[in-house]
Amino acid sequence: MARAVDRVYTRLRADILDGVHPAGARLGEAELAGATGSSRTPVREALRRLEVEGLVEILPHRGARVPDWTPEDLEEIYDLRMLLEGAAARRAATRIEPEDTARMAELCELIERCCAPGGAQDLDRVAELNAEFHGIVRTASASGRLVSMLNSVTQLPLVMRTFHRYSPGDLDRSCAHHRELVAALRAGDGTWAESVTRAHVLAAKAVLLRAASAEVSAEETSPRND
Amino acid sequence: MARAVDRVYTRLRADILDGVHPAGARLGEAELAGATGSSRTPVREALRRLEVEGLVEILPHRGARVPDWTPEDLEEIYDLRMLLEGAAARRAATRIEPEDTARMAELCELIERCCAPGGAQDLDRVAELNAEFHGIVRTASASGRLVSMLNSVTQLPLVMRTFHRYSPGDLDRSCAHHRELVAALRAGDGTWAESVTRAHVLAAKAVLLRAASAEVSAEETSPRND
DNA sequence: CTGGGGTCGATTGCATGCAACATAGACACT
DNA sequence: AGTGTCTATGTTGCATGCAATCGACCCCAG
The missing domain is CATH 1.10.10.10 (Winged helix-like DNA-binding domain superfamily/Winged helix DNA-binding domain)
Incomplete structure (x- = not known):
């Protein structure tokens, strides 16, 4: 640097x-x-x-x-992310090493601990660990172009702070997806890995769309002060 | 400018x-x-x-x-192109306007005329018309990000000059794909459009891989002079 | 009071000078 | 002869000066 x-x-x-x-x-x-x-x-x-x-x-x-994001952008971004992240998971299933899946399982533990409600909950750390988790899959996909395309649809302010909008149920489902993805990768089943990943991304999209529409209605009742 | x-x-x-x-x-x-x-x-x-x-x-x-391309790059690029171009066709199926499909049908005619063997054959013009044909689909997908991603995997020297490697049979198949894609889009059937498009891209990939391996074996017998 | 025109200020776009780095070659040494 | 180092040279990276363009404000006419 x-x-x-x-x-x-x-x-x-x-x-x-x-x-x-x-x-x-x-x-x-x-x-x-x-x-x-x-x-x-x-x-x-x-x-x-x-x-x-x-x-x-x-x-x-x-x-x-700094551009601002419309709901149409969000649709676009998450549709692309579903496509690309799914493809990366499929490729990774036949290429990933056992040590990588081991680290992913470890990350599942850590994430679940940070998700647990109470004083120990730390959603910023969850975001960090989650990024490492999915980063392993992307790297294992062994496609530099795919990785850079994924970065362009995930390295966004909107996406990065997304965990703060998750309900406890959303977090549980997210963790379950992570566990299942590890299982799919260990089984070397590309279709399974892709399917779980697509579900994972679509679930995240639903959370964000829900949060976005909630914000809009909140703005309607209390005008912002800028 | x-x-x-x-x-x-x-x-x-x-x-x-x-x-x-x-x-x-x-x-x-x-x-x-x-x-x-x-x-x-x-x-x-x-x-x-x-x-x-x-x-x-x-x-x-x-x-x-200027980077040079390895066979692995080619694999990567065409896999991504299949994915993205397929997704674009799917989106386009429910968004495209009749005037666009009309122009695409027109382009099919023109392309087939330029493909016909003999004095009138003009593969550079085919490349040009082909670019317009697929450009219409991409534009109709109404996703700026998708379009720019597609550009990054199709605006390449390797891809642009690809028609010169097509056999007459390859050209026929390509034209048939084009016709079928127009039919799928007119029917508003996203899955059909995506499937044809994926086949179209994979066929192009096969041509290129065949040509690449032929070049390699040619180089082995007669060393290049640069 | 409102709309149009002009000027001014601020910011970007481009050109160029200088310093830092990397490669290539020669030379000395082993 | 082979290898390591040193130097020379060309290139990139960064800083800064100047001109072109855009936006905002003000003035004036209606």
């Missing part, structure tokens, strides 16, 4: 994903250059990279903004 | 796709800047964009090159 452009890129990306720059925020080149201690050149490059990934939108002569 | 970076990007992309810069060719910033009449800055930006699209690979402090 010696290069300035990588520092800027990584930080900016993390900041967008963590909500430091909320949807609609303006991203001035000079401003970011000052904040990161570099000049405008690496900032420009980082912004262009993020534009291609869909994390920022750039209007000619008008600068960069 | 007023901006210099767009000019450079478009031209460089076209040159790579047309084989002006063959696989493995080195792309120096200063050299390209001179050739396009601009400075290094827009060239750098264009190269970065092409890197994300997978059309060039950039090594830190070592410059940009």
Whole structure:
């Protein structure tokens, strides 16, 4: 990570994903250059990279903004994610190593512990462990293009903070899916792995759609103050 | 297209796709800047964009090159293309307008005429018409992300010049697929459309794999001179 | 009070200068 | 002869200056 452009890129990306720059925020080149201690050149490059990934939108002569997501975007994104994540699971079933499935089983334990209601519940950690869990499957799919496509539909602010919207029942089902996916991969059954994964993604989509429509009706009763 | 970076990007992309810069060719910033009449800055930006699209690979402090494709890449690319193009056809089946299917039927005619052996055969024109044909389906899928993903696995030198490897039988089958796809879309049957499309892509993959292995064995007998 | 035109400020887009890094070649040493 | 190091050279990476463009504000006419 010696290069300035990588520092800027990584930080900016993390900041967008963590909500430091909320949807609609303006991203001035000079401003970011000052904040990161570099000049405008690496900032420009980082912004262009993020534009291609869909994390920022750039209007000619008008600068960069963080795009905001419509319900149609959400539909699109989750349909694609179902398709791609399912394909990755299918490929992984015949390629994954036992040590990988072992680590996945371990992660199931850890995730379930962090999901348990009470003081020990830590949904941010769940998101982190969940990312590692699915990351193993993607890596095992042994398709670089597939991985990068998946990143472009999962490395999004909307998707990253999704666990905070899960009900206890949603969390249980998610964990059950994880267990089943491990079983499918251990069995080397690509169709099984793909099916579970698709169900897993569609369940997540349903949660998000439910949460989104709830937010809309909440906004209707109490107008926001911005 | 007023901006210099767009000019450079478009031209460089076209040159790579047309084989002006063959696989493995080195792309120096200063050299390209001179050739396009601009400075290094827009060239750098264009190269970065092409890197994300997978059309060039950039090594830190070592410059940009046109990547060369391994048989594994080809497998990956066509598997993804089958998946995505199939999904696009499925979505398109319930969204496409009659005027679009009418144009597709027209294109079938034109393509078949250009495929016919003899003096009128024009495979470059086939590639062009074929691109329009499938472009209509993609547009009708009404998913910007899906379209851009598809571009990243079809806008490749390898894929663009694929028709020159088709036998007469391959061409016939391809045309039959096109006709059937139009019928499926007119029927509004997503599953049918997806199935035909997947077959279409897999058939293309088989042609390419056959051609690739033939080239390899040809190289073994007569060493290349570069 | 409202709509149109013009000017000003701020920001992006591009060009260029300088420094850092990587490769290639020569040379000395084993 | 082979290998390791050192240097020379070309390239990329970054910083900054300048011009072009866009948006906002203000002024003025109706």
